[in-house]
Amino acid sequence: MTPEGLQISTPTDTTIVLLRTFHAPRRLVWTAMFTPDKMRRWMLPPPGWTTTVCECEPHVGGKLRLAWKDAENDPAMTLEGVFTEVVPHERAVHTETMKLGSGETIGSLVETHEFTEEGGVTTMRITQQYASKDARDGAIASGMDQGMEACYLQLDAVLAPPA
Amino acid sequence: MKPIGIVNHMVSDREARLDLVFHALAHPARRAILRQLSGGERNLTELASPLRMTFPAATKHVRVLERARLVRRRVAGREHLCRLRAQPLEEAMRWTEQFRLHWEARFEALDSLLDEMKAEEAPRPAPRGRGRTRRS
Numbered sequence: 001m002t003p004e005g006l007q008i009s010t011p012t013d014t015t016i017v018l019l020r021t022f023h024a025p026r027r028l029v030w031t032a033m034f035t036p037d038k039m040r041r042w043m044l045p046p047p048g049w050t051t052t053v054c055e056c057e058p059h060v061g062g063k064l065r066l067a068w069k070d071a072e073n074d075p076a077m078t079l080e081g082v083f084t085e086v087v088p089h090e091r092a093v094h095t096e097t098m099k100l101g102s103g104e105t106i107g108s109l110v111e112t113h114e115f116t117e118e119g120g121v122t123t124m125r126i127t128q129q130y131a132s133k134d135a136r137d138g139a140i141a142s143g144m145d146q147g148m149e150a151c152y153l154q155l156d157a158v159l160a161p162p163a
Numbered sequence: 164m165k166p167i168g169i170v171n172h173m174v175s176d177r178e179a180r181l182d183l184v185f186h187a188l189a190h191p192a193r194r195a196i197l198r199q200l201s202g203g204e205r206n207l208t209e210l211a212s213p214l215r216m217t218f219p220a221a222t223k224h225v226r227v228l229e230r231a232r233l234v235r236r237r238v239a240g241r242e243h244l245c246r247l248r249a250q251p252l253e254e255a256m257r258w259t260e261q262f263r264l265h266w267e268a269r270f271e272a273l274d275s276l277l278d279e280m281k282a283e284e285a286p287r288p289a290p291r292g293r294g295r296t297r298r299s
Binding site: 005006008018020022023024028029031032033038041042043044 | 263266267268269270272273274276277278280281284
């Protein structure tokens with residue numbers, strides 16, 4: 001089994017699925033995904049941004065907290081969530097709300113991570129599920145960063161043949 | 164996690180335009196209109212009727228699409244004919260490509276990190292040469 005490149009799909013109007021394989025046992029992928037000092041290594045902030053807060057407690061009820069600052073704003077953006085479902089090394093579900101430094105909410109979603117391992121190669125599937133269509137559309141309207149994700153759905157909807 | 168790497172607070176014409184495009188695409192009625200227009204030029208009545216929408220409501224949506232430069236309208240006699248413009252959609256799709264690139268960059272960083280973690284966890288014995296001590 002060779003690792004595949006990133007695959008992105010939009011199975012429903014409110015979801016995005018990211019699929020990627022890694023040459024590592026899923027235990028390690030899990031640790032890399034949910035341990036703060038490891039997260040800081042791969043969760044690359046935009047140029048000029050610094051990660052100021054990175055907390056992650058991958059157990060049911062555990063918190064996810066991230067914050068970034070830029071030259072003008074501290075924080076420039078925050079992300080907060082709670083883990084609602086955790087099967088260590090297999091599956092984790094957490095909520096996620098992003099806010100601008102001003103406190104304005106720019107989007108909420110539920111993110112599910114699923115890990116399967118075969119012959120030392122781990123496949124990670126991330127499913128991003130918007131709480132509602134309104135939340136998704138609101139996110140699109142409020143900023144490009146959110147629009148980025150949602151536009152996949154939008155373009156899909158536009159370019160797909162009518163149902 | 165969100166693709167924060169793509170957040171860009173710089174305001175440029177291009178981004179302002181893309182904002183209009185994403186805003187325009189955010190409404191199901193406007194997506195339906197674009198779908199209809201992908202089949203060719205339509206007048207406003209033709210666009211309004213399958214949506215069970217009043218003429219003024221359809222006009223309002225078409226205006227939003229026009230502002231985003233997704234639709235061009237021309238007047239022929241008493242008819243307002245609308246046509247799809249593909250270029251802003253292509254631009255928007257390049258942004259979706261950015262989304263993919265952003266995640267790919269993150270996952271490549273994750274690849275390197277995982278290589279390190281694997282190396283730390285199981286230091287490989289020297290491949291050859293007897294009597295060499297294993298690194299601690």
